Amino acid sequence: MTFELDIKKALRCGGEEFLLSARFTTEDRAIVLFGPSGSGKTLTLQAIAGMLTPDEGYIRINGTTLYDADNGINIPTRKRRVGYVFQNYALFPHLTVRxxxxxxxKPLLGNISDENRERVQELVATFGLERVAEQKPSALSGGQQQRAALARALAPSPDILLLDEPFSALDQPLRIRMREELSSTLQQFDIPMILVTHDSDEVESFAQSVAVYRNGLVESVHSAQDIARSGRDIGETVRQKAAEFYP
Structure with missing residues (x-):
């Protein structure tokens, strides 16, 4: 996968201005956006998904331009072929898991096709949700909610999976187990992903490359492979960065 991003976005909140200035390029399939809360990671993810329009710059995946301010390109979210897992999963409370x-x-008007109904059943089985398939999200455990959110994101067969702090709502033992499940899912579906986190353990678990954010700026970009050649690991590198954030 080739991923190219160079965007700027000015936002105002409570009378203060926040400037997102994110720029990095990588050919890795597992990218982590790392940094403290409020540093611009989720805004970047939203821009990739088409939920936030930058003021300038471009976003390209595998040579396909999703956004280019200079050339007037801004592909609508529904046509970007990205799967998005929100921090709180954002499952529709009035709908069953299925x-x-x-x-x-499902089309805007009409019923889901037989082919897509089979696709849903396959995902229900793959994620071990058969027993809760007819239940509403409020009846699910945190792990079941995450599995349902992942299954929903993967259902349309997206080109890339975007995950916004998917483990933050889970307690520590479940968080560890769900990391293992996500790793297995990424391998099974063979899909590139971009994950947002401020947890160095998640960087260590998933990152082939990591973009380090601070105050809206991509401060540095690190390759896990390059770091390994130097005799260190990427978890150690970002923990050192985290110590700079929180001296």
Missing amino acids: ENIGFGL
Whole structure:
């Protein structure tokens, strides 16, 4: 995968201005955006998904331009072929697990096709959700909610998976288990991903490359492979960065 991003976005909140200035390029399939809360990581993810329009710059995945300010290109979210897992999972509370998973496969008018209904059933089985498939999200555990959100994001067969701090709502033992499940899912579906986190352990678990954010700026970009050649690991590198954030 080739991922290219160079964007700027000025935002105002409570009378203060925040400037996002994110720029990095990588050919790695597992990218982590790392940094403290409020540093611009989620804004970058939203820009990739088309939920936030930058003021200038470009976003390209595998040579396909999703956004280019200079050339007037801004592909709508629904056509970007990205799967998005929100921090709080954002499952529709009035829909069952099965209906949530199939939401992106159902036409605006009419019923879901037989082919897509089979796709939903496959995902229900793959994520071990058979027993809760007809239940609403409020009846699910945190792990089940995450599995349902992942299944929904993967249902339309996206080109890339975007994950916004997917483990932050889980307690520590479940967080460790769900990291292992996500790693297995990424391998099974063979899909590139961009993950947002401020947890160095998650960087160590997933990152082939990591973009380090601070105050809206991509401060540095690190390759896990290059770091390994120097005799260190990427977890150690970002922990050192975290110590700079919180002296």
